[in-house]
Amino acid sequence: MKPCCRGTRTILVLLALAGAPTPAYAGSEGTELPFVAGTGARASSLGLAATSLSGTPSLQYFNPSLIAHDERQQFEFYRTTLFDSDSQFHSLSYVYPTLDWGTLGVTVLRLDIGSIEERDEMNNLLSTDLKNSMTRILLGYAMQFHPRLAAGTNLKIDRQEFGDVNGSGIGLDVGLLFNHEFRGLEWLDQLRAGLAVENLIEPSIKLDREDVADPMRLSVGLSADISYREFGFTSALDVIRPRQSAPRIRFGQEITYTSHIAFRLGMDGSTPTFGVGGSYRNLSLDYAYREEELGSNHRISLAFAFGASREAKAQERQARFDATFATRVDKTIRDLESMQMATLTQRADSLFDARLFDDARVQYEMLLLWNPGNSHAAERTTLASHSARVQAAEESITQGEYLDALHQLKQALQLVSDDPTVNELIALCEKRIGEAADRTEMTQHLLTTSIDLYARGDYADARAGFEEVLRLDPSNRIAHEYHQKSVAHLTADIGRRQQRARALAERGDFNGAIHEIRPALAYKLEDQALTRELAWLEAELAESGAATPGASAVPPPATRQAPAPDGLSTTRAEELDRSYERGVELLEAGQFEEASRELMRVWAASPSHRNVAEPLTRAYLFMGMQMYSNDDYSNAITVWEKILTIDPTNVKVRRYLDKSREEAARLSSLR
Numbered sequence: 316m317k318p319c320c321r322g323t324r325t326i327l328v329l330l331a332l333a334g335a336p337t338p339a340y341a342g343s344e345g346t347e348l349p350f351v352a353g354t355g356a357r358a359s360s361l362g363l364a365a366t367s368l369s370g371t372p373s374l375q376y377f378n379p380s381l382i383a384h385d386e387r388q389q390f391e392f393y394r395t396t397l398f399d400s401d402s403q404f405h406s407l408s409y410v411y412p413t414l415d416w417g418t419l420g421v422t423v424l425r426l427d428i429g430s431i432e433e434r435d436e437m438n439n440l441l442s443t444d445l446k447n448s449m450t451r452i453l454l455g456y457a458m459q460f461h462p463r464l465a466a467g468t469n470l471k472i473d474r475q476e477f478g479d480v481n482g483s484g485i486g487l488d489v490g491l492l493f494n495h496e497f498r499g500l501e502w503l504d505q506l507r508a509g510l511a512v513e514n515l516i517e518p519s520i521k522l523d524r525e526d527v528a529d530p531m532r533l534s535v536g537l538s539a540d541i542s543y544r545e546f547g548f549t550s551a552l553d554v555i556r557p558r559q560s561a562p563r564i565r566f567g568q569e570i571t572y573t574s575h576i577a578f579r580l581g582m583d584g585s586t587p588t589f590g591v592g593g594s595y596r597n598l599s600l601d602y603a604y605r606e607e608e609l610g611s612n613h614r615i616s617l618a619f620a621f622g623a624s625r626e627a628k629a630q631e632r633q634a635r636f637d638a639t640f641a642t643r644v645d646k647t648i649r650d651l652e653s654m655q656m657a658t659l660t661q662r663a664d665s666l667f668d669a670r671l672f673d674d675a676r677v678q679y680e681m682l683l684l685w686n687p688g689n690s691h692a693a694e695r696t697t698l699a700s701h702s703a704r705v706q707a708a709e710e711s712i713t714q715g716e717y718l719d720a721l722h723q724l725k726q727a728l729q730l731v732s733d734d735p736t737v738n739e740l741i742a743l744c745e746k747r748i749g750e751a752a753d754r755t756e757m758t759q760h761l762l763t764t765s766i767d768l769y770a771r772g773d774y775a776d777a778r779a780g781f782e783e784v785l786r787l788d789p790s791n792r793i794a795h796e797y798h799q800k801s802v803a804h805l806t807a808d809i810g811r812r813q814q815r816a817r818a819l820a821e822r823g824d825f826n827g828a829i830h831e832i833r834p835a836l837a838y839k840l841e842d843q844a845l846t847r848e849l850a851w852l853e854a855e856l857a858e859s860g861a862a863t864p865g866a867s868a869v870p871p872p873a874t875r876q877a878p879a880p881d882g883l884s885t886t887r888a889e890e891l892d893r894s895y896e897r898g899v900e901l902l903e904a905g906q907f908e909e910a911s912r913e914l915m916r917v918w919a920a921s922p923s924h925r926n927v928a929e930p931l932t933r934a935y936l937f938m939g940m941q942m943y944s945n946d947d948y949s950n951a952i953t954v955w956e957k958i959l960t961i962d963p964t965n966v967k968v969r970r971y972l973d974k975s976r977e978e979a980a981r982l983s984s985l986r
Contacts (some may be wrong), residue, residue, distance in 0.1 A: 346576050348473070348529040349426050350451050354393050354406040355378065356616035360603035361567025362589020364551040367509030371599075371618055372408035375455045376532065378465030378490035378511035382420045384455035385410045386625045391618040401429040412625045418457035418467075426452040449475045453488075465492045472519040473529070486518030486529065502820040505540040509805065528556040532683025534812065547571040575839060578743065579603075590614075590904025597621060632653065637925060640899075647903045653942055656682065660691065662944055667695060672703035674946075677978055681943060684970050687829040688856055696956040701730040708740060719762040722783050726776065748787070758787050762794055769797055774804040809835040809845075816852070817967065826854035827966045851925075889925050891917045902930055906939040918961065932958050948979040 342419035355373035358365035365377040372391045394405040394927070408422040426449045450473070457467030468487035475481060490511040497503045511534040519528040536550040549569040557564045567581035567588075577592035583605070590603035603614040663678035676699035682692035704727035711720035721744040728737050739956040748757065765780025784791055829852045831935035836845045898913030914931040917924055935958050942951035952975045958968045 322876075335941075337502055338920045347532075347560075348527070349404075350376075350529070351448060351532075354408070354422070354424055354603035355391065356393060356590060356603040356614045357569075357577075357579070357592060358567075358590075359578040359605065360581060360588050360601070361551055361569060362565045362583040362586075363552040364536065364565035364567040364581060364583075365540075366490075366511050366551075366553045367507040368549075368551055369507065371616070372410040372420060373406060373422060373616065374456075375408060375410070375422050375453055375467075375469065376406075376424070377394070378492065378509045379453075379455045379467045379469040379488055379535070380416045380490040380492040381456045381466035381467070381509070382410045382412075383459045383467060383492065384494065385412050385902075387412065388622045389617055389618060389620045393614070393616045395612060395614040397428075397612065409566075414625065414628055419457055420453070420455035420457070422453040422455070424453075425449070432735070437810065445478050447475075447477045449473070449757050456927075457490075460842050461914040463494055465494070466490070467589040469493075471514075471518055473520055475520050475522060477522055480522045482520040482522050484518035484520045485516070487516035488513045488517055502541055502543065503539065503543050505537075507538045509536040509538075510534070511536075523707045528559075532557045545573050547574065577601075606669060609907045617865060630772075639856055641926070642903075644930055646898055647899070651902070651905070651933070651937060652685070655687065655937060656689070659940070659944055661686075663692070663695065667699055667702075670702075670706065672699045674708060678944065679743045680942075681971075681974060683833075684830060684967070684974055687826050687833075688853070697803045698729050701727045701734070703735075704730070704738060708744075712740065712744065716757075716760075717747045717785070718757040718787075719764065719834075720744050721748065722761060722764075725783060726779050734739055758784055758791070761787075762791065765794070765921050766797060769801060774801045774808070777801045778805060795839070813845075813848070816848070820852060820855070824966055827970065828852050829856065830970055850919045887920070890923075891920055895925050895927055898927075898934075902934055905937075907934045907941070911938065922961075929959050932961055932968075936968065936971075939975075943971075943975060945980075948975045949976050952979065 323950060324784035342852040350523065352710040353359060353363045353365070355365070357371055358368065358377065361368070363373055363377075364727065366383075367378070367379075368374055369381055369384050372385070372389045373393060376776055389410050389506055392405070393408070394403070397981075402427045404424075406424040408420070410418055410420045412418040426447075428447045429444065451468040452472040454472075457465055458824065459465040466690055467490050471486040471488060473484045473486065475551075487583040488511065490509065491856075492510075493508040495506050497505065500873055511932050513534065514529050515531060517528045517531055519526045521527070533556045534553055536551065536553040538549060541548040541550075547570070548569075549571075551565075551567040551569075553565040554562055555565065563584050565581065565583050567579065570576055571577045575594050578591040579588075579592065581588040586605060586607065588603060589607050590601060592599060592601040594600075597620045599616075599618045601616040601618075602979045603616075605612040605614070659678055659682055663675050663682065664680060664816040666672075678697055678701060679692045679696040682689050683696060686692075690708060706722045708720040708723035708727065711717070711723065723742060724741045724744065727734070728741070731737070731933050762784045765777050766782065768774075768778035768780060778798060778801035781794045781801060785798065788794070813836040816835075819825075819827040820829065829849065832849045832852060834846060836842065850904045852893075883912050894913050895917045898917065900908045901910035901913060911931060911934040914927055914934060917927045918931055922928065939951040940956040942948075952972060955968050955972050957976070958965055962968075
């Protein structure tokens with residue numbers, strides 16, 4: 316005798332779950348399986364109006380595209396007892412958002428009904444413990460393919476076990492979500508519209524003789540988020556249209572306080588719903604109540620979010636990329652600086668070998684401005700200055716101007732004290748001066764020349780000239796007066812340079828401090844205090860690791876911070892990223908002018924974007940250095956002045972400007 320699996324209690328439970336006018340297990344068109352009851356206490360308390368909601372993993376059930384906006388991994392457990400303890404409906408949901416490939420979601424729903432009477436065709440009781448269970452697995456994927464539009468799909472697997480019979484079916488859901496944020500409005504935060512087609516491919520289960528299909532349902536939903544002070548309001552409206560069944564309207568209203576406490580109510584057709592919820596850190600607990608025809612129904616959800624958010628992962632990845640890119644930029648800058656220094660050194664050495672000592676000195680001094688620790692440039696600067704004075708003295712001797720020659724030779728002797736050639740020339744000049752009948756005229760000429768040097772502010776050379784006049788004519792009142800004035804100016808200048816050097820050293824700018832002390836020491840070669848101060852600064856420079864070109868100017872990648880967005884849109888930020896990277900590529904290729912144009916475009920739009928000021932100032936520095944090396948001081952000054960627009964506190968470029976202006980003035984006076 317074949318058993319009949321028609322338990323009255325099963326039929327009532329399935330009817331209550333589905334809200335359907337026909338038995339849920341029947342094979343007629345329009346029948347909906349019990350999973351139509353939905354899942355998640357939050358959605359249940361809002362009348363199941365969840366086609367356009369967001370926030371919990373279980374919403375994958377209502378519209379697979381909803382999980383596209385989930386920021387963190389999340390689990391949600393849902394459970395309800397249907398009218399008695401033998402009828403249980405529960406689910407477990409999980410979402411995993413990826414950075415570039417959308418969001419994955421899994422939801423497992425399970426309905427268990429026990430203690431069902433089993434009778435034969437004669438209505439004889441065979442068992443009171445027949446069990447019916449239904450399982451639905453949703454494998455979901457959603458992708459936001461536009462800032463305001465997301466799409467998703469669910470592959471669903473259904474399985475039912477009823478006594479000793481079972482069956483399975485496969486279906487497919489699809490969904491779309493439109494989302495728009497209102498940044499300019501004070502009260503309306505966000506508006507969402509959702510469209511879902513559940514069972515686009517209908518899952519069909521055959522237990523005995525007939526297939527039972529879950530019919531297709533079309534859902535359209537609209538929801539809005541409104542905020543006022545510490546309160547938030549979410550309103551949701553859905554229209555559900557099952558195939559060959561009447562449409563159903565659902566509505567829900569949620570009120571939250573400080574984002575931690577929520578009160579909810581809704582209408583699912585003619586069924587009222589209520590609920591509350593609370594959240595603390597990563598944990599949220601929701602409760603829903605429904606009054607069904609067969610009695611009240613209580614539903615509970617527990618959700619837990621964990622791991623880093625999608626935004627945090629994106630920032631971390633961007634920070635890693637930026638650190639790698641910054642390392643590359645730093646290496647590029649160091650390589651370019653080394654190449655630039657090698658070019659400048661080669662040019663200076665060529666000028667020195669060609670006996671163009673003044674021009675060579677200018678190039679060596681620029682090398683020292685860039686890198687004060689360059690011992691070759693420091694030695695050659697002194698030697699070039701010495702050789703230039705000896706060369707000028709030799710020309711004066713040829714012309715019979717022995718006082719001028721003697722003045723130049725005495726200056727050269729201060730730079731290189733052990734040059735026997737200079738000593739021989741000095742002896743020659745002193746002999747010829749002693750033999751000369753026009754000694755007074757020569758002394759007057761040297762006095763006039765020294766006064767001209769004083770008027771131009773060249774106090775060191777003026778002082779030396781006045782000293783030579785006083786050696787020849789100790790009673791010369793004018794020479795004595797101007798000598799004292801020259802010494803006073805030099806002393807004041809030395810004091811100012813010492814103060815600036817100490818201030819720079821306190822800020823860690825040992826390069827700048829050395830640049831201030833070296834000229835002061837040139838005025839007073841015998842000053843032991845200045846000599847010790849210079850030695851200390853050079854030791855500090857070496858210890859700080861800043862002796863190599865550019866080392867003091869480029870912070871290590873580990874100290875860099877992610878740039879502020881400056882309110883840029885995502886599209887605009889991406890455009891600036893492309894310009895920044897093109898600029899760096901041009902910088903690497905040595906195309907400094909083109910690089911500066913690209914990088915300036917970024918800086919003008921967002922000065923803090925990816926620390927753009929660093930490669931931009933370097934591009935300008937290299938441009939100016941090339942111009943300076945070619946004696947194009949005017950254009951070098953113009954380019955370097957642009958750096959002060961970007962970084963007004965850049966001490967190094969101020970030194971370059973001072974040096975360039977000095978050389979431009981020197982060339983102008985020669986012309």
